[in-house]
Amino acid sequence: MGLRSRGLPTTALELDQEKRTKLLKKALGGFCCVSLVCYVGLWIRSLTLIMKLLRFLVSGSLACAGGTHWYLFLKPSLFSLESLWPTEPLEVDQKKRNKVPKKGFSREKIPENLDAIVIGSGLGGLTTAACMAKKGKRVLVLEQHDTTGGCCHTFTEKGFEFDVDIQTHAQMMKPGKACVLLFCGFDGTAKELDITPTTLWLFKENDIDKSMDKLFAITFPSAKDPASKIRHPGKSCMTVLTMVNYEWFEEWKDSTVRKRGDDYTEYKNRFADHLFNWACEHFPKIKDKVVYQEIATPLSNEHYLRAFRGPRTLASTP
Structure with a gap:
């Protein structure tokens, strides 16, 4: 509706x-x-x-598989026998031996177009640099010390060659502990001095944990190296180690290396006399044959390796 x-x-x-x-x-x-x-x-x-x-x-x-196949089967390995340098005659002339590990630094020697710079010439740094160089990279290795090798380098004084690896073993036993190293050179062969090629570790107590701070070690690098008879005939060397406190040397930490004063020299020589006399108790024939002696303190390591408070290998003696 x-x-x-x-x-x-x-x-x-x-x-x-x-x-x-x-x-x-x-x-x-x-x-x-x-x-x-x-x-x-x-x-x-x-x-x-x-x-x-x-x-x-x-x-x-496919690319990954092809690259893996090339890398494993076609590309020569960095560690293959083909990549090794041919064996060369042993060089006994120390001046010629020093040409490679003792190249002084200067800005003029820095090459251009570097691919990498490795700081530190220990085994890790040298291995890394060598592998990169084998891959065609331009690598520069820089080292604060005057020789390469880090904790495994050797140094020669007065015709005697010493290595410093003994403290590496000591640091494995007592990490972070500072130590003193005594280096001695002798006129005489290992047979004449009645020394052994083994490292002698001595403790004053049966409690290993307590005696870590009081351990002594004696080693004869020349007796371990078969080539030492060729390069240093009629000579032998010894290294003695003991653990110390860094605080015992701390008053000289701000002094200049090799210019620390007569009081420092006298103080560290007290350690040298004690260590040498103690070593003579175990190897008495070395006492009248010593012609060279030097001692390294924790300050040596702090200067040469920049190791805080000297807990690493001592490279040389200030």
């Missing part, structure tokens, strides 16, 4: 409803088509990405 009062016939209302239904169907159909197109597009894009990823993985795997 209300519809009639507005003047709208029944047939017009039915036609209007039918149009709206058709429009709704068209809209739903269009929405479905658009959704289908978007879904197909996304699926194709995802498939493309998957194919690219698979292609990348396959190519990467």
Whole structure:
């Protein structure tokens, strides 16, 4: 009744409803088509990405496999026999031997276009530098001391050659503890002096933990090195070690190396006399054959190796 009062016939209302239904169907159909197109597009894009990823993985795997095969089977190893330098005759001339490990530093000697600079010429630094050099890299090795080798280097004084590796073993037994090293040179062969090629570790107590601070060690580097008879005939050398406190030498820590004063020299020589007399108790034939003697303190190591409070190998003597 209300519809009639507005003047709208029944047939017009039915036609209007039918149009709206058709429009709704068209809209739903269009929405479905658009959704289908978007879904197909996304699926194709995802498939493309998957194919690219698979292609990348396959190519990467092939490259890795090819590189591994080349590295293992085609590329000569840095540690193969082919990469070793040919054996050369033993050089006994000390001046010629020093040409390589004792090259002094100057700015003019620094090469251009370096690939790496290695600080420290210990075994780790030398090995790293050698491997990089074998790979064709330009490497510079810098060392504060006047010779290379770090804790495994040797030094020659008055015709006697000494090594300093004994304290490396001591630091394994008592880490962080400072020590004193006595270096002695003798006129006489190992047989004449009745010395042995073994390192003698001596403790004053049966309690190992307590005696770590009081251990003594004696070693004869010349008796261990077969080439010593050729390079230093008729001579022998000895190194004696004992543990000390850094505080005993601390009053001279700010003094200049090799210019620490007579009181310092007298003080450290007291250790030298004590260690030498103690070594003579075990090897009495060395007492009258000594021609060279020097002692290194924790300050030596602190200067040459920059080891805080001298807990590492003592390289030389200030």
